[in-house]
Amino acid sequence: MTGPARFTARLRSSARIPLLQVAKSAIATVLAWIIAELVIPGTVPVFAAIAALLVVQPSVNQSVGRALERSFGVIAGVIIAFGIGVVFGQDSYVVLAAIVVAIFVGWALRLTPGSANQIPISVMLVLTIGAATPDYAFARIIETLIGAAVGLIVNILVVPPVLLAPAHAAVIALGSEIAATFERLADALRTPKTDAQLQEILLTARLLRPMQAKAQEALKDADESLAFNPRQQRYRVALDADAALFARMGPLVTRSLNMTRAVHDHYDAGLPDEPTVEPIVDELERAAHDLRLLVRADDDAPIEPDAKTEGIPLLTAPLRILTPHAEHWVLIGSLMEDLRRVHEEIVGAE
Structure with missing residues (x-):
């Protein structure tokens, strides 16, 4: 310039x-x-x-x-x-x-x-x-x-501004990107990846933090736009729903980053052949699917077609799998624990 x-x-x-x-x-x-x-x-x-x-x-x-x-x-x-x-x-x-x-x-x-x-x-x-x-x-x-x-x-x-649309869009975008992170992890576990590809997956996942901050700021602006606004009663329910959904996204951001870091740090060429990995891959894909259902429950955008489902939540109970190979048990155990907590957040378990 x-x-x-x-x-x-x-x-x-x-x-x-x-x-x-x-x-x-x-x-x-x-x-x-x-x-x-x-x-x-x-x-x-x-x-x-x-x-x-x-x-x-x-x-x-x-x-x-x-x-x-x-x-x-x-x-x-x-x-x-x-x-x-x-x-x-x-x-x-x-x-x-x-x-x-x-x-x-x-x-x-x-x-x-x-x-x-x-x-x-x-x-x-x-x-x-x-x-x-x-x-x-x-x-x-x-x-x-x-x-x-x-x-x-x-x-x-004269038409006091209501900033609900940007806040809603930011929360939906955050949830969709978390789901995409789960899908990228599933693909990395199913198909062998190079170091450069693993690095790209990690860097992409780290973008969740700025998206989280952006959604938080948008919710703050939306709440401020309703203060002293004569139309606030009409829109407060929608804003509270977005704020509650955003609160559920926080732990999911942390879990998705933890899993991405674990896969990046402990990955090896034999991981896709590990028998215990396939159930985890399935669960990651189900988590991505159900998270999209969750974030679009009150949204007008259609859910993308899925070969395994017609819009019914699929996330199962916490995984029970056989003892993994000695070289992979740290990674498998870490992914299982994070998936258990992801399951609790998505289905709303206490």
Whole structure:
């Protein structure tokens, strides 16, 4: 990437903000300006417009937080600016000193970045574009509260976002990839593999951890999108089901990684000929099949055809097999124990 291209890449997002959110920001800004002009005539309601613009966020919960941050920051900044303006006037060095004081006030109070940054901004605006009078200071506070309230109301009333679809897709994708890992293990045990192929299987399995983290973050975003959302009761059941399914995926991720690591570390060319391996291969394939049934139980996507089944769970009771060859008993025993726990997770055994 060339220098100019790299520079412009820093200015652009990988994805556009949803058009609806842009429209809500514009609507909230215009409404806040108009309402503030009606409530406080004869002023330019900059504080109201800024507050409305900043409060409209991707979720209602974020809007509530931003409204509180913005309101507290403005009130604190206006009070500081008014006090300093009355005592020291409005010379340029006074404005600069007031901004520095405001920065340290935010640090001393351990405020969030939103509130801490808003205090010096408000101090600067009040001392530079306004007069340090009680009426002016009070008007700016009222103006900010109007803007924050308008932004919050617009975000609640105009189709508040619900982020359930990305969370559901992430959980389904995680379960499907765990099933694919079981199938790759079954193939490795049935058909001789090279060291490079075993390494590829291990590296692919390790991608489950990032997928798990992505699903967890998506569930967190979905839960946040329902907080203070008037439609939350309608969607809460679906989100709780996805969260419960994700909780069951955690041990399966660990087990699939353990089995993949064990096969990678203890593999030898004679393993596919081990008589005790074939039942384990069958069980891995059944685990993959039943896991797909589990993750798609409430999903519209069709289950891929299976020669052994027509959609009926197949996972058997824990394996009972003969004593394996001395060179393979560590691996076989490890796989049996992990499969036992996989069985418990998939069928929901206590």
